[in-house]
Amino acid sequence: xxxxxxxxxxxxxxxxxxxxxxxxxxxxxxxxxxxxxxxxxxxxxxxxxxxxxxxxxxxxxxxxxxxxxxxxxxxxxxxxxxxxxxxxxxxxxxxxxxxxxxxxxxxxxxxxxxxxxxxxxxxxxxxxxxxxxxxxxxxxxxxxxxxxxxxxxxxxxxxxxxxxxxxxxxxxxxxxxxxxxxxxxxxxxxxxxxxxxxxxxxxxxxxxxxxxxxxxxxxxxxxxxxxxxxxxxxxx
Numbered sequence: 572x573x574x575x576x577x578x579x580x581x582x583x584x585x586x587x588x589x590x591x592x593x594x595x596x597x598x599x600x601x602x603x604x605x606x607x608x609x610x611x612x613x614x615x616x617x618x619x620x621x622x623x624x625x626x627x628x629x630x631x632x633x634x635x636x637x638x639x640x641x642x643x644x645x646x647x648x649x650x651x652x653x654x655x656x657x658x659x660x661x662x663x664x665x666x667x668x669x670x671x672x673x674x675x676x677x678x679x680x681x682x683x684x685x686x687x688x689x690x691x692x693x694x695x696x697x698x699x700x701x702x703x704x705x706x707x708x709x710x711x712x713x714x715x716x717x718x719x720x721x722x723x724x725x726x727x728x729x730x731x732x733x734x735x736x737x738x739x740x741x742x743x744x745x746x747x748x749x750x751x752x753x754x755x756x757x758x759x760x761x762x763x764x765x766x767x768x769x770x771x772x773x774x775x776x777x778x779x780x781x782x783x784x785x786x787x788x789x790x791x792x793x794x795x796x797x798x799x800x801x802x803x804x805x806x807x
Contacts, residue, residue, distance in 0.1 A: 574620075575599040576599070577618040578600060578621075579602075580650065581627045592677040605629050609623075614643055620691070624650045632649060644666075646687045649667045710742065717745060726784055726788055727787070731787060743760040744803060745804045747804070749806040757801070
């Protein structure tokens with residue numbers, strides 16, 4: 572079954588180049604150059620996933636997502652022209668599934684799209700088709716709790732909002748506290764579709780993970796770096 576991706580961006584060059592790249596991967600694409608036009612189309616004929624630019628005239632990506640979430644739960648990935656922490660936190664709180672800063676590689680975007688689609692597919696499986704013995708268990712490591720089936724994370728009982736990629740990386744580390752994971756191992760977890768991503772991308776995800784946990788606990792030091800080796804979830 573073909574998967575449809577909607578692209579919403581006022582930059583025609585991005586619409587064209589990303590659309591061509593996605594079609595080469597077997598996706599069907601629909602493109603929109605402004606939020607107002609996209610909103611009606613996304614509600615009336617929902618795609619499998621939407622990629623929204625944050626900065627657009629008439630209706631920006633934030634407002635488009637807010638209105639979309641009133642009527643639809645389709646997965647959404649945000650694009651932004653700058654790595655703005657405030658915009659990211661707001662977008663994720665409003666229901667975005669992931670966030671990518673421009674300029675970005677098309678390989679990275681494709682990898683994130685596939686990761687978000689996998690997670691959405693897992694969430695969509697009805698309970699009757701997921702026997703209790705096969706359901707992903709709740710991970711509890713000290714003050715951390717992770718519910719993979721519901722994509723929920725908490726630290727000391729306080730919710731921490733993570734992107735799909737951040738969730739996968741944290742899950743890989745938390746499953747085996749004290750065990751070091753190399754960048755390559757974490758890349759294999761986060762990008763499972765044989766798509767090349769610079770291993771330094773993992774460093775950026777780890778930095779953002781730490782920043783988000785320190786927002787609820789400024790003493791957070793549980794994700795440890797072993798220089799030249801990789802990362803591990805510290806044992807308490």
